[in-house]
Amino acid sequence: MTEPQVTIVFVPRERFSCTRESLESIYEYTEIPFKLIYVDGNSPAKVRQYLQDQAHLKDFQIIRTDYYLSPNQARNLGLAQVATKYVVFIDNDVIVSPGWLKNLVQCAEETQATVVGPLMCQNQPLHEIVHFAGGESHVWLDTTGDQVRRRLREKMYKQGKRVAEVRDQLQRTKTELAEFHCVLVRTEIFEQVGLLDEAMLNTKEHLDFCMAVMQAGGTIYFEPACIVTYVPGPPLEWTDLHYYMLRWSDAWTLSSLHRLRDKWNLAEDGYFQNKYKKVGWRRKMSILDPLNRYLTFGLSSRLLNPILVPVDKVLNHYLTDRHAKKQPQQMQELASTKPYQSATTA
Structure with a gap:
């Protein structure tokens, strides 16, 4: 072959x-x-x-x-x-x-x-x-x-x-x-x-x-x-939810945009301002809107936003903060071990 x-x-x-x-x-x-x-x-x-x-x-x-x-x-x-x-x-x-x-x-x-x-x-x-x-x-x-x-x-x-x-x-x-x-x-x-x-x-x-x-x-x-x-x-199973929220967290999005801006010496113009306004849109579309419709028996995708949005922000901050605190140790542990060949050692 x-x-x-x-x-x-x-x-x-x-x-x-x-x-x-x-x-x-x-x-x-x-x-x-x-x-x-x-x-x-x-x-x-x-x-x-x-x-x-x-x-x-x-x-x-x-x-x-x-x-x-x-x-x-x-x-x-x-x-x-x-x-x-x-x-x-x-x-x-x-x-x-x-x-x-x-x-x-x-x-x-x-x-x-x-x-x-x-x-x-x-x-x-x-x-x-x-x-x-x-x-x-x-x-x-x-x-x-x-x-x-x-x-x-x-x-x-x-x-x-x-x-x-x-x-x-x-x-x-x-x-x-x-x-x-x-x-x-x-x-x-x-x-x-x-x-x-x-x-x-x-x-x-x-x-x-x-x-x-x-x-x-x-x-x-x-x-x-x-x-x-x-x-x-949307995260189709409960086991998807944690990673989805971290993956599309406010902190990760803002950090990425700031890195792009600074690395390429870009003006913080309308391009970035528009991105900042949309931070968290994926969580809103995939989690909050369906939850709104469920809790209001299909009547609205925004009715409970005064309650759900602040809760989402607090939870999102908690998840990203916890991940950030744990990861340096986790990455160090990974560096000290060799990736395994699942076909022979799993």
Whole structure:
């Protein structure tokens, strides 16, 4: 069998209840050899057992921590074990389609791209609604008035369009942006840009990475022959709830935005002000609104906000503060142990 060129680093995104469907799609629809590392950041017992069983059957590696990880922490843990030409980062709520990996690799080989992103769809039914079809991410200089301000340009193409309507318009092309839902990266670029920035805790880490790649002279391509879908959603089980709330915490979001601003010396303009106003929107949409409807027997998604919003803020602060206090010791413990090969030691 041909030696794999690709290692898939599979990480938790915001919940655990889609893990099985996502992992099984990879093994069903991947036609070329690959290695796989599953970074298991404190998944619940049922998911943990499933992963261990599958690792025995399919001979993939598990890196397990008994605490929750931010996305870039998880990716870096997996990346440290990668020795192949390419690495694919993929979230555990992404469902792939036939030929997905072959098409990503083919694009990289034919264009010498540093980074290749797929046609990313969203929600169910699968592979029908575009989430992302390439985009823009760069710093531009605003010389309005007497000041020169460094401002961020971010744009995602074709979002919300039906794939059937735009498919003929899409072609392989150089772009400025790829998302970590699913992305192929030429591993050698990390020798230039270093590991992924773990100060980018939960948002805009893909912008930071793509701009760093371009700054280092790398190229990013959009490859529509590869179609995958990420399935966002509320935490579907109680065991998802804690991680979901931490993952989309106010503290992590604000810290990430401030890191992006300071790292790239950006003006705190309308882009950031708009993001600040929306802090916590995912918890509101996925947890508070459904809870409102449940408690008001379907009458309103906002009626009890004067009570629920302050409770959410207090609980969210408690969870992030507790995590922050515990994690330095946990990370030190992890550094002193070697990731295990689940197929041989689990």
